[in-house]
């Protein structure tokens with residue numbers, strides 16, 4: 001993403017909108033995510049003293065693997081109202097690709113479940129099983145049929161600790 005400083009008036013900012021569709025991410029095959037689209041940007045560039053300030057919204061979609069059920073799913077990483085400040089140092093063009101790549105990579109979550117993706121339809125099947133088990137335990141406790149047995153009390157104690 002190259003900004004031409006000569007396009008920017010000193011008094012007003014330059015609107016830059018578009019997307020970078022080349023693979024800028026340099027991800028390893030062993031990483032649990034893959035790029036799934038370009039880097040979209042909707043920002044304004046302005047000159048601030050000796051620096052170039054680019055401020056706006058940046059987003060990019062990735063395919064993640066759920067850490068619970070290993071399902072693949074897509075999630076968009078958004079950097080809203082994000083700013084990048086770069087020293088101009090007499091250059092007529094400035095490439096912001098590296099700075100933006102680093103900022104988005106830093107914003108990537110580490111342990112994502114499939115129900116945190118862009119399409120939040122189904123809860124993760126792996127975590128669903130887990131919470132169903134907990135609910136069954138709770139409803140058993142609230143049952144009016146039988147007084148809780150000594151075993152249940154012991155289990156409750158165990159859960160609290």
Ligand SMILES: [Zn+2]
Pocket residue numbers: 066067068069070071113114115124125126
């Ligand atoms: Zn999952």
